[in-house]
Amino acid sequence: MSENNNPTTPSTDVDAAHEAGVVAQADRFTDPGVPEHKPRLTDTDPQAAKRAERIVAALFGISALGAIGSLVAYFAFPPGGTAETRLSTLLFGLGMAVSLLGIGIAAVHWAKSLMSAHEYVDDRHPIESSPEVREVAITALNQGVADSGIARRGLLKGALVGAMALFPLTIAVPLISSVGGDWNVDKFRHTLWQRGTRLAYDPNGRLIRAADLTIGSVAHVIPDVPAEERLTHHWITEKAKAVVLLVRMNPDDIRSEQRPGGSYDGIVAYSKICTHVGCPVALYEQQTHHLLCPCHQSTFDIADGAKVVFGPAKRPLPQLPITVDDEGYLVAEDDFDQPIGPSYWERLK
Amino acid sequence: MSTTTTDTKRPAAAAPKTAAGKAADYLDQRTSVGVAVKEFARKIFPDHWSFMLGEFALYSFVVLLISGVFLALFFQPSMALVYYEGENPASMHGELMSIAFASTLDLSFEVRGGLLMRQIHHWAALVFMASIVTHMMRVFFTGAFRKPRELNWLVGMLLMILGLLAGFSGYSLPDDVLSGNGLRITDGVVKSIPIIGSYMSYFIFGGEFPGEHIIARLFTVHILLVPALILALIGLHLFLMVLHKHTQFPGGGRTDKNVVGYPLFPVYAAKMGGNFFLTFGVLALMGATMSINNVWNYGPYDPSPVGAGAQPDWYMLFLEGSLRLMPGQTEYVIAGYTLSLNVLIPAVIIPGLLFTFLFVYPFVEAKVTGDTREHHVLDRPRNVPVRTGLGVAFLTAFIILAVAGSNDLVATHFQMSLNAITWALRILFFVGPVIAFWITKRICLGLQRKDRELVLHGHESGRIVRFANGEYIEVHTPLDDQERWLRVNYDAYKPLEIAPATDARGVKRKGYKADKRWQRLSKFFFEDRVEPVTPSELAAAHSHGEHDSLGSVHEQHDALPAGASSTEQER
Numbered sequence: 051m052s053e054n055n056n057p058t059t060p061s062t063d064v065d066a067a068h069e070a071g072v073v074a075q076a077d078r079f080t081d082p083g084v085p086e087h088k089p090r091l092t093d094t095d096p097q098a099a100k101r102a103e104r105i106v107a108a109l110f111g112i113s114a115l116g117a118i119g120s121l122v123a124y125f126a127f128p129p130g131g132t133a134e135t136r137l138s139t140l141l142f143g144l145g146m147a148v149s150l151l152g153i154g155i156a157a158v159h160w161a162k163s164l165m166s167a168h169e170y171v172d173d174r175h176p177i178e179s180s181p182e183v184r185e186v187a188i189t190a191l192n193q194g195v196a197d198s199g200i201a202r203r204g205l206l207k208g209a210l211v212g213a214m215a216l217f218p219l220t221i222a223v224p225l226i227s228s229v230g231g232d233w234n235v236d237k238f239r240h241t242l243w244q245r246g247t248r249l250a251y252d253p254n255g256r257l258i259r260a261a262d263l264t265i266g267s268v269a270h271v272i273p274d275v276p277a278e279e280r281l282t283h284h285w286i287t288e289k290a291k292a293v294v295l296l297v298r299m300n301p302d303d304i305r306s307e308q309r310p311g312g313s314y315d316g317i318v319a320y321s322k323i324c325t326h327v328g329c330p331v332a333l334y335e336q337q338t339h340h341l342l343c344p345c346h347q348s349t350f351d352i353a354d355g356a357k358v359v360f361g362p363a364k365r366p367l368p369q370l371p372i373t374v375d376d377e378g379y380l381v382a383e384d385d386f387d388q389p390i391g392p393s394y395w396e397r398l399k
Numbered sequence: 400m401s402t403t404t405t406d407t408k409r410p411a412a413a414a415p416k417t418a419a420g421k422a423a424d425y426l427d428q429r430t431s432v433g434v435a436v437k438e439f440a441r442k443i444f445p446d447h448w449s450f451m452l453g454e455f456a457l458y459s460f461v462v463l464l465i466s467g468v469f470l471a472l473f474f475q476p477s478m479a480l481v482y483y484e485g486e487n488p489a490s491m492h493g494e495l496m497s498i499a500f501a502s503t504l505d506l507s508f509e510v511r512g513g514l515l516m517r518q519i520h521h522w523a524a525l526v527f528m529a530s531i532v533t534h535m536m537r538v539f540f541t542g543a544f545r546k547p548r549e550l551n552w553l554v555g556m557l558l559m560i561l562g563l564l565a566g567f568s569g570y571s572l573p574d575d576v577l578s579g580n581g582l583r584i585t586d587g588v589v590k591s592i593p594i595i596g597s598y599m600s601y602f603i604f605g606g607e608f609p610g611e612h613i614i615a616r617l618f619t620v621h622i623l624l625v626p627a628l629i630l631a632l633i634g635l636h637l638f639l640m641v642l643h644k645h646t647q648f649p650g651g652g653r654t655d656k657n658v659v660g661y662p663l664f665p666v667y668a669a670k671m672g673g674n675f676f677l678t679f680g681v682l683a684l685m686g687a688t689m690s691i692n693n694v695w696n697y698g699p700y701d702p703s704p705v706g707a708g709a710q711p712d713w714y715m716l717f718l719e720g721s722l723r724l725m726p727g728q729t730e731y732v733i734a735g736y737t738l739s740l741n742v743l744i745p746a747v748i749i750p751g752l753l754f755t756f757l758f759v760y761p762f763v764e765a766k767v768t769g770d771t772r773e774h775h776v777l778d779r780p781r782n783v784p785v786r787t788g789l790g791v792a793f794l795t796a797f798i799i800l801a802v803a804g805s806n807d808l809v810a811t812h813f814q815m816s817l818n819a820i821t822w823a824l825r826i827l828f829f830v831g832p833v834i835a836f837w838i839t840k841r842i843c844l845g846l847q848r849k850d851r852e853l854v855l856h857g858h859e860s861g862r863i864v865r866f867a868n869g870e871y872i873e874v875h876t877p878l879d880d881q882e883r884w885l886r887v888n889y890d891a892y893k894p895l896e897i898a899p900a901t902d903a904r905g906v907k908r909k910g911y912k913a914d915k916r917w918q919r920l921s922k923f924f925f926e927d928r929v930e931p932v933t934p935s936e937l938a939a940a941h942s943h944g945e946h947d948s949l950g951s952v953h954e955q956h957d958a959l960p961a962g963a964s965s966t967e968q969e970r
């Protein structure tokens with residue numbers, strides 16, 4: 051490396067260009083070389099340099115104060131409720147930021163104003179190794195291959211490949227057998243709903259009477275299961291398939307249903323899981339009977355068999371057929387007649 | 400048998416005197432660290448603000464490691480259910496939730512500094528991805544991916560994808576309503592994959608969604624698998640960077656055979672160390688002052704509720720938007736099997752195409768230029784109009800998808816109909832990139848012509864001179880050597896020349912068809928071009944007088960000027 055502020059290396063390398071098959075232009079300007087170094091104020095004026103030094107020192111000082119400040123904040127503002135936690139986070143974090151920024155700005159300012167600003171020039175060498183090195187490398191490889199005898203002993207080659215191919219199975223087989231649980235993808239087809247399962251409000255589990263629902267009202271519904279069961283993990287997975295949206299409308303407004311007779315006196319129940327990629331659909335618009343999925347805005351018309359009127363979903367939301375039992379509670383007549391939620395390959399099989 | 404006693408002391412060559420010198424000596428005797436110091440201490444690095452983008456990515460990753468380890472000491476990746484006993488926030492007290500969610504609340508309200516660390520960690524993740532993306536843009540638009548750096552471009556691509564995976568897996572850990580719905584969307588997307596979709600869903604969740612394994616699995620992915628891979632690839636990325644030495648912007652004295660800049664020690668060590676503290680400091684400031692992901696406002700995951708207007712982190716918006724734009728009609732049933740193209744295309748195929756473009760671009764460009772030289776001097780983006788145009792077209796597509804990912808916010812903010820916006824974006828997704836490409840290419844060619852004009856006729860000085868014959872002209876000041884060099888020092892590639900379809904004996908040549916296709920692509924790249932001014936052109940312009948019209952600015956469509964000879968194309 052040499053300090054060289056004005057190399058006169060011509061950079062239009064016509065030969066190199068020719069080699070590469072690029073049309074080179076012989077008629078080119080010559081490189082004027084690295085521009086002249088312009089001294090900074092701090093290079094020429096000792097006063098300015100002194101000032102810069104003091105600024106850098108002060109910045110390190112501010113950093114130290116920031117660190118101390120954050121510790122003061124740590125003890126003076128303990129968290130308590132939500133607001134206290136916010137305040138303590140703010141003050142402690144500000145101190146931390148000052149201590150970090152102080153060091154950062156000081157170091158950069160030091161480098162820019164006080165460290166030598168002379169540019170240097172280093173040579174580059176081609177990345178590929180020299181022909182001699184390549185030669186030695188190839189000889190080494192050939193010697194290694196010859197020493198191993200792999201070329202002459204075909205049996206060894208086969209045995210090596212075979213063993214290498216088989217050993218990963220000792221990891222893969224137990225892994226694959228367990229990683230997908232029981233691998234029974236048929237579970238997508240069934241939910242907790244059965245003939246006679248009562249409808250209950252989500253999340254408190256209160257049963258729903260048809261008479262409780264006024265026209266225009268909407269209810270988020272889960273199947274009625276014992277309260278203890280709702281505290282299990284299994285429940286969350288089942289709930290993810292079983293949630294239903296219940297809407298009561300004027301019976302005359304219902305233009306079509308997926309399962310004729312599946313509604314009860316203007317009350318319709320549809321799966322709440324979007325047939326696009328599975329978000330819960332939740333935004334119901336009373337006037338239009340449109341149900342909007344907030345994730346990608348698929349819009350379903352509840353009055354018209356929950357058909358898709360807009361958006362990336364293709365299929366209507368599956369309908370849950372309902373009726374009332376002797377005590378006036380809403381009950382399911384059956385499970386859904388198709389898998390709920392997003393489509394998958396063997397869905398119709 | 401010798402009678403001389405062996406001297407147990409090594410020859411004291413130059414015994415160091417200072418404490419630092421002694422320590423260095425001790426180390427060197429045991430590690431030959433001197434070799435590394437000799438090699439690296441005064442290694443030259445060129446300087447430019449845009450070279451710091453990659454640095455910022457590195458430093459935010461370090462901040463992610465530091466804050467992440469802090470979080471990992473308290474976070475519990477379990478989906479078992481508990482009643483939350485903490486008093487804060489009051490709304491969550493006594494609620495049933497997973498231990499993962501409860502420990503996130505603990506981290507925020509019980510662990511001192513925990514909320515700050517969570518917020519720093521999340522902001523650092525956003526800044527990490529932003530620095531990676533802008534760093535990639537710098538590399539793309541300046542052609543820094545050219546030989547010998549193609550492999551490092553691939554390493555960078557992998558880092559970007561791993562960054563997405565890190566962000567996604569981290570976002571899902573707290574097990575709140577938003578992250579749960581994100582996982583549910585993932586489940587829906589995975590299920591749309593033909594034949595193996597359902598099984599892949601079981602593979603990921605250990606059964607049906609959500610099951611009770613996913614948080615623990617994502618935790619391992621998030622704090623072990625992905626960070627370890629990122630760390631290893633960062634190592635490789637930096638190793639290759641040092642091996643190749645950094646690229647430099649064009650300018651006087653900068654060639655493909657040298658590197659002009661400042662030495663690593665002390666200037667770069669100070670600047671880089673300083674930049675780390677600046678990055679960390681800004682992230683600490685963000686973590687302190689801007690709350691992010693207040694999971695207690697959403698509550699623990701429950702399959703029923705969902706928030707409208709909820710946004711994923713910015714780097715996921717393009718996927719969300721892609722899903723939103725796709726019309727639903729494209730789900731088909733074929734022989735009883737369901738093919739959900741309405742999900743597969745936007746969530747798998749479009750991102751696949753976008754990423755494939757980025758993966759293969761350096762190799763395609765190398766092929767259509769036929770250039771096998773090493774390149775260490777960067778391109779000014781205007782000098783490669785088609786590349787720059789393609790890059791802007793890519794960004795346009797990406798941004799349109801990201802806007803589509805917030806179309807509901809756009810709709811409410813500007814009080815427009817969601818359907819109208821969606822339709823407009825559907826059309827824009829196809830038209831926008833084409834227009835962006837065309838405009839960008841035109842701008843680049845225009846800037847190149849402007850460069851020619853400046854080189855030939857100098858800057859306008861604003862000084863008007865009247866000749867004796869009454870003619871007025873404006874005096875132009877010629878460019879100085881440095882500026883002229885900047886504006887003339889580039890290659891304007893010409894489209895590939897290929898060997899004819901039949902050889903001398905009239906036999907059909909194998910591979911002619913493929914060559915022809917590459918030639919067509921090469922024409923797309925280099926048909927329109929503006930050549931740099933040559934010294935003879937400049938001399939001619941001078942002899943005509945400064946006020947001449949710009950007769951010599953021309954765009955060339957011909958294949959090869961007569962004088963140029965060697966067109967031996969490599970392939």
Ligand code: HEM
Pocket residue numbers: 460463464466467468470471472474503506517520521524527562565566568569570571572573621622625626629691692
């Ligand atoms: C490689 C880049 C990384 C990215 C992009 C990333 C991103 C994220 C994000 C977005 C979150 C959600 C934070 C929230 O709002 O609560 C998160 C959470 C978390 N991350 Fe990372 N992270 C990275 C590396 C790490 C590392 C290296 C560790 C530990 C060694 C870690 C440990 C954690 C833990 C424990 C959580 C859960 C904390 C909580 O939910 O409160 N992360 N990460």
Ligand code: FES
Pocket residue numbers: 324325326327328329343344345346347348361362363
């Ligand atoms: S999940 Fe409902 S629209 Fe995508």
